[in-house]
Amino acid sequence: MLIRGGTVVSEGRSSTADVRVRGQRIAAVDEHLASEPGEEVLEAAGVLVLPGLIDPHTHFGLDSGTGPTADDWSTGTASACAGGVTTCINFATQFPGQGFAEALDAVRRQAEERARVDWSLHLNITRLDDGWERELEQVVDQGVSSAKVYTTYKDAVFYVDDWTIYRLMQRSGPAGMLVQMHAENDDMLQGRRRELEAADKTSLAFHGEARPALAEAEAVSRGLFFSRVTGSPIYLVHLSNPLSVDLVTEARNAGIKALAETCPHFLCLNDSVYQRPDATRFLMTPPIRPEAMRRGLWERVRAGQVDTVGSDHCGYSLEQRGDTSAFGQVRNPGIPGVETTLPLMYTFGVKAGLIDLQQLVRLTSEGPARAFGLWPQKGRIAAGADADLVLFDPRRSGPLRDEELHSAAAFSPFAGLTLQGRVKTTVCRGRLVFDRGRVLGEEGWGRFTERLPALPESGWSG
Template identity: 35%
Template sequence: MKKVIKNGTIVTATDIYDADVLIENGVISLIGENLSTQGAEVVDAKGCYIFPGGIDPHTHLEMPFGGTVTKDDFETGTIAAAFGGTTTVIDFCITEKGEPLKNAIETWHAKSKNKAVIDYGFHLMIGEVNEAVLNELPTVIEDEGITSFKVFMAYKNVFQADDETLFRTLIAAKDLGALVMVHAENGDVVDYLTKKALEQGNTDPIYHALTRPPEIEGEATGRAATFTGLANSQLYVVHVSCADAVRKIAEARDNGIDVWGETCPQYLVLDQTYLERPNFEGAKYVWSPPLREKWNQDVLWNALKTGQLQTIGSDQCSFDFKGQKDLGKDDFSKIPNGGPIIEDRISILFSEGVKKGRITLNQFVDITSTRSAKLFGLYPKKGTIAVGVDADIVIFDPTVDRTISAETHHMAVDYNAFEGMKVTGEPVTVLSRGEFVIRDKKFVGKIGVGQYLKRAKYGERKQTEEDNTLKI
C-alpha cells in the first residue's frame, strides 16, 4: 500500500524544509506540498522531523570474545537499533588466521539469516596478509559487496595484526577500491602495561583505562595515518576516544592524506570515573579504547562540529553484567570488552549535540547517516531523503523528554551504560524500505525481512536528481 507522510519537516545533510513524502514499492516516489492521499495510508508527522534512517557503521552482533559471546544477536540487536532510529547496520566478520576469508563471511551470513528486522552489511577483519588472502579479496568485493576491511592494532595474541599486515592491506585496498578501518591502539604496549599492573596486584576495572593511556591511541592513529599516506590509500579510524587521536587525524587530513574518523556516544558523554565505581560496577564501562578524562569530550564535540571527525558508530558489543562481565571479577583483563550502545546512539547525539547547540541539524543527519552511506558504498540508496531512494525514514519527535534505562530499553543485556541519563528527542515511527518497523514507539516489524546489502567500492561516485554535484 502507498503511504504519504504529511505535516513533517524533512531534514537531510544539506536541507531543512516542510513537505509531504510519497512512498511506493519501498522507495520514495514523490516529495512535495499537499500530495494527494488517494489510495494511500496517511502517516501524520506533525511536530516531528523526518530524517533518513540512521546508519550504524560499527556493530558486533553475536560476536565471540573473551570466552563468551555478545548478548545481542541480529534479531535483538536490530530491533533495538530500529527503536533508536537506525535502519542499517554494518557488522564485523571476525576471521581466523589460516582460514579462508569466505569461512568467516559464511559464518556471519548464517548468524544473520532470517533474523534482522532492518538492512545490514558486513565489514571484514584482516588478521594476516599472504597470497591466499590477497587472491581472495577481489572475490570478497565483487561477489559479496564487502568493500571495507578492518585491521586491529590492539588485542595482542587475539586479533592484533602486525604493521606489515596493515601496510599491505592498505596497498591492496587502494588497488581494489576498499576502505581500510583500524582499531588504533598500540597492542604491544597495552600488553606490557597490563602484565605490569596485574603483577602489582592491580585488578580493578579502572586499570583497564590506566593500562590503555590516550598516548598509545594517538600513536597508533598516527602510525596508521602515516602508512596510509605512504600507500596513497584510504583509512577510517574507528571509535576515536581522545584528543591525541583527533590531533593525529586532523594533521593527516591537513597533509592531504585520505583519513576519516568515527567517534561513539559513550566517549561524548561518559568519562573515566565511571570505571572507578564500587562493587565492580566499573566493569559495565569496560570497552576499548577506554573512557577518557572528561575534558576530552569537548575536543570530540568540536571535532564533529568542524569536520575533523565525520561519523558516529555505536561499537555495539553487549555483555551482561552478571554472568559475562563478572568473568573478570578478579582480573580486569578478563572483563569482556564492550557495551550496549546501539539503541541510544541517535537520541544522545540529538539531545547532547543539536539541542545543546554543539552541532546543527544538518550535521546531525550527516554524522548519523549520510556520511556513513557515502563512505561505505550505500549512497544514495541509503542515507538521504530524495526521490528514488529507499524509504528508510525516521519520524522523530524533538520535544519529548525521557530517561534512558535498562527497564525500558530493547537490548537483550541486563544493564544500560547511560542509565538515568535524561535526553530530549526520540524516534516515534521508523520505516525500512517503506514498511513500518516501529510505529508509535511499538515494534510492528517482521523478523528476518532485513536485507543483506552489497556495497559499492570506495570512491565510486554517485549522482542524484536532487543534487548534481558529484559525491564520494
C-alpha cells in the same frame, strides 16, 4: 505511505514537507502532497523526519573466544529498529582455517535468517594466506568494500602485525577496499598494565588508565603513515582522543585519504564512571576518557573533523563479564548502543547547541553512507532513494531506563541520563519496523545491501 507535515532534514537542509513512499522507495518530497486512495498516512507535525540511521560499527553475534554476545542478529536488529537505525554494518571475523569468503559467509547466513533491518558486512582480516590478493578483489566484487585490522589483542585472534597491515594496504586501494583500523599500541598497553599491577592498582577504577589515550594516538599515526606510503584510504574507528582526530585532520590537509569515527559514549560520558560501584557497566575498549577529552572531541565534531558516529554495539550482558575484581580479569568488555545513538546525539549535541540538525544527519546517516559505498541509495531523503526514515519526537523527555530498551544485554551504560527526544517510528524500505514502542520488524526482512568499491582518489566511496 504518506508522512505528512514533519520537519524533513536531509542533505544540509531542513523544511516542513511531506514524504511519499511507494513500494520500497521514496517517490516524492514536497509540501502539501495530497493523500491518495489506499495510502497510509503518518502524521508528523512537530516531529523530525530524518534519514534512517546507518550504524557503521556493530558486533551482533560476536564470539571472541569466550562465547557469543547476548545480542544476536535478531535482538540486535530489534534494538536497531527502536533506535531509528535502518542499516547496520557488522563485522565478520576471519577465524583460523577460514579464508575471506568463508568468514563472510558464516556471518551472512546468520543475518539472512534473523536481521530485521538492512545490513552489510565489514571483513575483519586476521591474516593473509596464499592467494589473498585475488580473494580480496572477489570480496569487493561481491559488495563488501571494507575490512578491519586490529593493532592490539595480541593474545586473541584479532591482532595483526604492522607488516601484514602494510601488505594489505598496498593492495586494498587498487582493489577498492577501505581499510579500517582499531588503533591502540599493544606494547604501550601492556607496559602500562604491568606498572599498574606492580602498584596493586588493578580494580575497575583503573580500567581507563590501563589503556592510555596516547596508545591510541600513536597507532593512529602509524595507520596514517601506511595510508600515506601506499595511497590507500584508511578509516580510524571509535576514536576517543582529540589528538587522534587532530592527526587525521592534519593528514587530510596533507592529502592523505583518512576518515575519523567516534562513538556516543566518548561524547556523553567521562572517566568518573570508573569510580562508581557499577563500573562494570562502562567497560569497553578504548575506555571512556577524562572530561577534558570529552569536551575536546565535541569541539572537533562541531568543526566537521569527525566523519561518522558509530555505536560500537557489542551486546554482552553484565553476567558475561566474568570476574570483575580486576580489570585484567574481565572477559568481555563491550556495551550495547545501537538503540541509543540518536537520542544521545540529539540531547548532548543538538539540544546542547554543539551541532545542528544537519550535522546530526551528516554524522549518523549521510557520512556513513558516503564512507561505505551506500550513497545515494541510502543516507538521504530524496526521490529514488530507499524509503529508510525515522520519525523522531524531540518533545519527549525523561530518564533512560534499562527496561525500555530491546537489547538482550539487558542494560545500558546511559541508563539514568535524562534524554531529550525518542524515536516514534522507524521505516525500513517502506515498511514499519518500529512504531510507538513496538518492534514490528520481522526476522529476515533485513536485506544484504551491496556496497560500491572505495575510491582511492577521493578517500570516499560512492
